[in-house]
Amino acid sequence: MQNNLTQGKLNISLLGSLHEDEVLALDLVSAFAGDRLLTESETVLLDDLKKSRGVWFFSDLLYAITHQSFPPSTDEGLWDEVLRHKFELSDALGRNVGIAVSRRRRCWRKD
Numbered sequence: 001m002q003n004n005l006t007q008g009k010l011n012i013s014l015l016g017s018l019h020e021d022e023v024l025a026l027d028l029v030s031a032f033a034g035d036r037l038l039t040e041s042e043t044v045l046l047d048d049l050k051k052s053r054g055v056w057f058f059s060d061l062l063y064a065i066t067h068q069s070f071p072p073s074t075d076e077g078l079w080d081e082v083l084r085h086k087f088e089l090s091d092a093l094g095r096n097v098g099i100a101v102s103r104r105r106r107c108w109r110k111d
Contacts, residue, residue, distance in 0.1 A: 024049075024064040026100065032061065033083060033099035065103045 031038045032046055050057050055072035058079045062070050070078055086102035 023067075024060055026064055029061050029064045030099050033086065033102075035096060035098050062103075065099055 058075035059070050059072055061079055062075055082103050086099055089097045
């Protein structure tokens with residue numbers, strides 16, 4: 001099954017993880033994180049991906065923004081931390097910093 005996205009493509013892998021050339025588009029992940037409104041078709045696509053990817057869904061999101069693989073056992077918690085950091089940083093700066101800035105600061109911090 002293959003879905004073309006606005007900026008990139010996705011092929012749902014039977015191996016449990018995405019290949020590097022099949023990564024979720026950053027624009028779609030950014031919208032999922034609340035940086036912009038999702039279109040109706042994007043909402044349907046993400047709902048389908050959550051169902052089909054199962055435990056790998058949050059790993060896919062994190063890979064799209066970090067280009068690092070995370071095990072499914074830690075990925076949803078890390079995604080929540082990145083989002084929490086995004087909202088805290090955005091509040092402190094008085095503007096939306098975006099998921100890309102948040103991941104740069106959160107995924108590699110030691111605290």
